[in-house]
Amino acid sequence: MQRVDLSRPWLAPLQPLLDQALAALDCGASVAQALNSAASRPLCGTPRFVPQPDLPEAEAYESFIARTDSVPTRDKLHDLFNGLVWLTQPAMKRRLNALQAEAIAEAGVGAKRGALRDALTLFDENGAWLQAPAEMSAALRSRDWRALFITHRSLWADARLVIVGHALLEKLATAPRKPLTAHVLLEDPLSLSADQWAAKPFCPLPVLGVPGWWPGNQASTFYDDEAVFRPGRRMPKQASERQASKPQASKPQAGRKPSIDR
Helix, strand or coil: CCCCCCCCHHHHHHCCHHHHHHHHHHCCCCHHHHHHHHCCCCCCCCCEEEEHHHCCCCCCHHHHHHHHCEEEECCCHHHHHHHHHHHHCHHHHHHHHHHHHHHHHHHCCCCCCHHHHHHHHHHHHHEEEEECCHHHHHHHHCCCHHHHHHHCHHHHHHCEEEECCHHHHHHHHHCCCCCEEEEEECCCHHHCCHHHHHCCCCEEEEHHHCCCCCHHHHCHHHHHCCCCCCCCCCCCHHHHHHHHHCCCCCCCCCCCCCCCEC
8 A cells, every 4th residue: 555645734634444454454354343443432323333344245335335334445546545535534424425325226237327326425625625615615616726726825724625536636646636536515514415516516726726735836926827716707698598498308317427526
């Protein structure tokens, strides 16, 4: 398993459990054992972690978790971060898993996840939760990157960004690069209904633009890269009027593998 630079600021919300799990791994524990060891002190609402073979071949992963309160876990960094998010954000992970399990019970697994399960998977793999002053939230929603990162830079001291997507955490831990982008919620994940999740209420955020998260972003020119810091989509007036006059047909949203680059 690759080594992790523990000084990275995006890992701070996982401490001290990350240190404890890595110490157990260094002593020969499996990832499941290391996570259970890190959770040995009572932690409200956390599941147990079990070896991946404990998952029956015919049972969906989320359904197994809902039924057994156990998380199948491989000896991979990806699963280590998944477990650490379970330990640090148990209520959120239980909500995501419950919605997944309910959808599977209703419609089965199927070849495509559908809009709700697609959104839940995207956030679970690649999500982040931002609590921030109103000026920052407005700038993020409009993709006004200079306002978000330069004009309101001092307000980041009053904000809290937590990466909860374990695939994104793995990428940041092993190969951090400028295009890595989180799907950010500005609302409390526990407050959203299934329909609200299905609408994918996410804002894209290139996370290495966060002040203090990457040395290069101290220069304002860091944010001039429109391949990463893409401007908000603006529809020409005539096209906008035509679009508004047309009845809106809903399109089924196919499930897809989450992408963590833009």
